[in-house]
Amino acid sequence: MMSRNSLLRRWPLVGREPQLQDFDEVLRDPRRTGFLLFGPAGVGKSRLAEECLELAIAAGHRIGRAVATAAAASVPLGALAHLLPADVELSEPVSGFAAVARRLSQPGPAQSRMVILVDDVHLLDATSAMLLRQLMDAGTAFLLGTVRSGNVEESVAVAALGHGDGVLRADLDEFDRQQVETLLERVLGRSVGKHAVNQLFTTSGGNPLYLHELVLGAVEAGVLTCDGEIWEMTVDQLPGTRRLTDLIRSRLSVASPVGRQVLDVLSLCEPLSLDRLEMDADQRTLDGLEHAGLIVVAQEERRTAARLAHPLYGEILRADMPTRRRRAVLMRQMQLLRKSGARRREDAIHLATYELAATGTADPALLVRAAALATHSHEYPRALGLLQAIPQKQRSFQVRLLLGKTLYEAGEFQQAEDVLAETDAMAGDEQEVLAAVLVRTQNLIWGLGAPYEKVLDVIDAARVRISSPFGFRALKVNEAASAFAVGEFTHSLAVCADLEPDPGQAPDIQMWLMAATTRAVALAFLGRGEEAEDWARRAIAASAASGDQPDVPATHEAALQSILALALTENGRLAEARAVGEQALSGLGDTRVHTERRLLLFHLGRGAMLAGHPGEARRRFAEVVRGSRPHTAVVLPMALAGLAGAAALQGDIEAAEAALAERNGLPCSTYLPEERLGEAWLHVARGALTRARAVLTAAAQDAFERGQTTFEAILLTDLVRLGGPREAAAGRLTEIADACGGRFHRARADLAAAWAANDPDGLLAAAETLETIGADLLAAEAASTAAALLNEAGQSRRANDAAARAEAIEARCEGARTPALMARHDLVQLTRREHEIALLAARGMPSKNIAAELVISVRTVDNHLQRVYAKLGLTTRRELANRLLP
Structure with missing residues (x-):
């Protein structure tokens, strides 16, 4: 600690x-x-x-x-x-x-x-x-x-x-959010999760002194912890320190007795309009509080509202407030709010919250309405508090359904399944059956990571209670959505084959949206990025046209934008995909465990890996992993595999091994061939290129047999990068590009063809295309290899230009170190076999073990090493390690 x-x-x-x-x-x-x-x-x-x-x-x-x-x-x-x-x-x-x-x-x-x-x-x-x-x-x-x-x-x-x-x-001003994040990462020595950054920034207001005390209190209390990769909050409440409490109490002590009453009211009910506050305090008092820097008055929409000048003021004021005083304040504000008509949308939340806090109970109808509004704003802890205040006997089907969905959104997956199973059993008509099954299957897959067979059992059980064509189609779409989550992309696409191109022709817009988003994801992973992007954009337009539908998860804006980000990534528009994902992430608010948040972070991490930015990818994957534990849902094993690959690319073997060990220990219900990239790049980091190529070859074949073209293309490209059978891989990548279209597929095919032909001009052309796409690491490797080939051909001026270009692109790759990047350095003089033996020797592996690893004799290993030493002007393995390793 x-x-x-x-x-x-x-x-x-x-x-x-x-x-x-x-x-x-x-x-x-x-x-x-x-x-x-x-x-x-x-x-x-x-x-x-x-x-x-x-x-x-x-x-x-x-x-x-x-x-x-x-x-x-x-x-x-x-x-x-x-x-x-x-x-x-x-x-x-x-x-x-x-x-x-x-x-x-x-x-x-x-x-x-x-x-x-x-x-x-x-x-x-x-x-x-x-x-x-x-x-x-x-x-x-x-x-x-x-x-x-x-x-x-x-x-x-x-x-x-x-x-x-x-x-x-x-x-000097308070720190902005980016400065807070930078400060925290420098002090704590590791990446800091977005939730922790948001909590600390919001609570401290960017004040460095308050921030310091909050971090100190959170670390000492075990609220802010690190799992070896990332610091994150374990709860939403920051404890602070005694020094911080004393500082703020001293700051608040300047308020007059009447002013202190105003501060108490704001601590429980902010923001409040000036008109409301002036019912209990005169203008002079309010002006004095504002002048002292204790409250802030600003225009909010059509009203002038006041709030406390710093978030921590409310924490201290509430802690110091006697129970009777708290109850009196809340009851008074309830009275004033009802008297004004409670016309604003959020007034229902305020009324329910005030009444519940003051009396311990509230009207169930009001609690349900307030909870629905809170879930729509992603305020899941508040929504849960409101729903759980409704007595069991008064929980109708709709209340239980909302409770189950909110538990799922809040990350309480097993509790959600318990509630949703009861809700499913009590469903009366067909509409209730469909509503319960939709949320329950989503929780089973994305929350609990349940086997696909169990999900199908739930869907099949619902079919016997369905009689209408619409009901059967809804279950069919639900099955398709469940299928893509476990990697059955071809089956998922086939189930949605009869989807209307125009949502206006569909009998139900929500079912159409679910089918359209499912189709977009399946198309993306089947290598058809352009079609995936088209369907994702149709879904976004249809959702916007249909109005706000907060109780259907598939229509959440963040979910739709996440799918668009995936499609853009597969279509070779990496920068745009990142911008779309970042915007959607900011729209989700500040919640640690939201499933859509984890999926967005995963897509952003995956996009960063394809861009060749392992530092960013590692931060994204680490946040997904931290937010997913202890559940073993679909996204956790994929994120752990991605984390291993990102760490390995940066040469952090220990972190990569830890991530893969955790991933392999999970009782995973699904497996995707792309996940083996982490294992392959760990072998590369260890210098075992033969093993890495074997892993990639097997995974690419697996992806081919499953029809998962996107994964196959990525795996084959990495096989080419690591010196695999380039001609065969280039031929297959060309087939994929011809069949699927899309500039990313074409760029990969052109890269592989140029590499197979040792064509420096082709490699430089590929580097230019890949840099435009945003695939910086591939572009740097292509330019680096071109520089090596031009140097061997005696074209030193062009070689220097290509090397300078490779170095400029590599600077954006966040410490990535790959065999291809070394091509423009001393390794250009080594054959592929010499290179592999040199790497293993540099890692400290004895000749006997190298021989066993590569299935050659010890004498052959030593002969290769002697040639390596001669070419590089070295005499010892220590010098070799200094030359070759990061």
Whole structure:
């Protein structure tokens, strides 16, 4: 566990680099006399000032420190007394100040100036400010000061010391979300999950001091933990620290008694309109709270609303509020809300939440309505709290169905199955049967990872209770959706073969949407990316035209955008696919376990791998894995395999082995040939290229037999990259491109053909196409191989150009290291066999073991190694490892 001291030591100045650079430049300029840092409490002014002081020391300046306080301000020169010569008489300011200036100054260059750090300049007494100003103007002292934002215009010291061209001002703001993420990853040393980043950023408001205390409290309480790959929150509540609580209580203590009552109300019910607040508080009180920085007033749609100025204020206010006071506030707000008519959509949620919190119960109809609205906004914990407050006896079929669906969305998959099984059993008419089966099968597959046979049993059991053609078709579409989830893409597509091209011709738009999205996914994995994109866009347009349908999972915008991102990826539009996926992800809100979120993250991770960005892919897959445990649903084994491949590409063998071990230990209900990429690239990282090629060959054959053309194309391309039978692979990739179309398939085929023919011009053309597609690693490898071939042909100028291009593209590949990338370096001189033996030897494998691995004699291994040493000018395996390994 990370301790307070270790966290303090590692807390860096992320985002403050521009101010440090400004200070360094100002300090070098003899015309400059001061540098003032402005900002609210907790943004790191003092921390940055201390760093600036270290720069001054390094530059040879003498330094002094002073802290201005309200108490010291009552005594002239109270803050600076310890810096002044003891024998200087200051009763006469003019002569005394001149004497201080003479004693503090030294002859010499600009470094003779004394740099004086004053914390909280706005609290400095007038006499101290006057003395500092004279020392600054005389060139004797350089002021480095911090100023708290607020009523600084009323400070005599700030007015006296901050004017003039010689003093530079820098304003520090709270961190934005990206700065918070960067800071957390530097401090914690690993990737940080988006949920954790969002929680910490939202709760801290970007305030560095609050953020530090929140991280410290979360780590010490075991709420923020790392699984070896990624830091993530285990619960949604951040504990904070005693220091943080004391800081905020001190900040809130400036409110008047009436103001404190307003703060209590906002802590339970924010945001509230000013009209509502003015029923219990006068305008002067509200203005005072706003002026003190405790509330923020802003225009929200058609009303002017107030909320607390910082999320943590509400945490402390609620914790300090007596139960009777809490109940009174909530009952009062319920009364006012009902009196106003509760016309806004979210008012139902507010009413239900207030009543439940105040009395422990509420009208079931109101609870259901509020829960439905909360689920639509992805507020699943709130929705669950509302639904579970309804007594068992009053839970109708619709209530149980909504509860089961919400449990599924919240990641409580076994509880969801228990509720949905009961709901399925109590279904009365055909419509209820279909509604229950749809959600239940989705939870069984994507939540529990149940065997396909069990899912089919549930569907078959529903068929005996169905009599209409519409009902049978709905179950047929449900079967197709279940089939693609377990890799039965051909069967899934066949089941949806009679789907109407125009949704307007369909008897039910929701069933059409489910079938269309299923068809799009199946087409994507069968290698028909252009058709998949077309169907995904039709589904998005049809969903938008049909209006908002929150209770049908297939029509969620994020689900549709996820499928479009998949189709765009397979169609060779990687950058667009990433943009679509990111936008959909942001629309899901901040929930840790949402199934659609995990699927989106998986598609983004997979797209990053195809782009050759293993760092990004690793972060995405790690977040999927962390959010999926302990469940063994479909996405977990795929994400673990992807994580292994990404880690292996970066040379992290230990992480790749751990991910594959966990994946192989899962009781998986399905398997996709693409998952073997992780195993293959782990062999590559170990230097065992023969084993890697064997894995890829078997997986590609498996994909071919299953008709999973997309997987086959990816596996064959990697086989070509690793020196497999390139002519055969190129021929098959050309067949795929001719049959399926799509520029990604064509680019892969052209790459393989150029590689098989040792054609540098073809490889450079392929590199250009692949870079346009966004497949950076493939493009870098193609250019690198072309550089090696041109060098062998004696075309050194063209070889250098190709190598420079490869290096530029490789810079975007996040530390990926592959055999093909090494082609433009020393390995160009080695044969394929020499290369493989050299890698194994570099990994520390003895000649005897290498011989057994490659099924050759020990003598042959040693002969190859002697030629490798001669070609590379090396003599030992240690030198070989230094040359070949990352």
